[in-house]
Amino acid sequence: MKLSQFQFPISLKKDIAHEPTGKWRDESRMMVLHKDTGEIEHKIFKNIVDYFGKGDTFVLNDTKVFPARLLGKKEKTGADIEVFLLRELNKEQRLWDVIVEPARKIRIGNKLYFGDDSLVAEVIDNTTSRGRTLRFLYDGRYEDFKKTLFSLGDIPLPKWVRENTVPEDNVNFQTIFAANEGAVSAPAAGLHFSRELFNMMILKDINKAFITEHMGIGYFRKVDVEDLSKHKMDSERLIIGEEAADIINKTKREGHKVLAVGVTVMRGLETYVTTNDEVQPYDGWTNKFIFPPYRFAIPNAIVSNFHLPGSTMLMAVAAFGGYEAVKHAYETALEEGYKFGPYGDALLII
DSSP: OBGGGGOOOOOTTTTBOSSOSSSSGGGSEEEEEOTTTOOEEEEEGGGGGGGOOTTOEEEEEOEEEOOOEEEEEETTTOOEEEEEEEEEEETTTTEEEEEEESGGGOOTTOEEEETTTTEEEEEEEEOSSSEEEEEEOOOSOHHHHHHHHHHHOBOOOOTTTOSSOOTTHHHHTSOTTOOEEEESSOOGGGGGOOHHHHHHHHHTTOEEEEEEEOOOGGGGSOOOOSBGGGOOOOOEEEEEOHHHHHHHHHHHHTTOOEEEESHHHHHHHHHSBOTTSOBOOEEEEEOOOOOSSOOOSSOSEEEEEOOOTTOHHHHHHHHHHOHHHHHHHHHHHHHHTOOBSTTSOEEEEO
């Protein structure tokens, strides 16, 4: 398929959710798309349990967002620099893979200062046009370094959601089941789950299985090729434990439904699949890029937020629900005032 097939007009001011859409996590709006018939229903997110029953399994991503956005100064000139932490490369040497803005001003050998000069980093490599490798110059214990680094960082809420964060974002931009630190963005579909909703799942004997996929900057890079088969996804750390794999495979063998909560989960589940369509335990990296047409081996249903035009998340959703059906669902969402983005409303495809 072509990139142009996933473009549509959207208003960043009117159509994007700048705050969580529901008073409570599970009270945002949820569109339900029946992919076989094209039927659309309009519900509230907590109604999701009405479409599942005993023996079904919800698979969730338990990654935890860390304060990845740092504001610093360049040595000598004092120019303002924004550093977006992506991933830690070497614990002992304090090496990090980062994105810098404005990149044109940052060269190998430059030093960057953060806070009241309490933390200094040296640029030691160029990785992409905006990517750099930083070595933080900190002689103390690793635990103290990490505490200092994160104390200077800000929650990485996308700028197109809101220019500046508020203290509430530290809670709102994190799932209630976040456990394993490493993501630069929250798995948006998981933000809708509340403890009350988990209790409703228990009452209906719906299982939970947790995998970990640390969302990286790749989800937000613009696709710059018209032919989608030529697009390369950034790699992300993926961990599927034996317990989760056993729960998911048992669900499928017994003829029950597996719900992928979010595109990260969908990608993770489809990364390493056996010849008889079962999940394998895995601890490594994935650069899986899903776009139509695609045959899914694991999930029977997905729930995801409404994504921006041209995004790889939208392409993955269209691969599951069918291009024309998902296109119609998105057109309906805009007409009906559904909100897009990580704080927005949800789309359940069954």
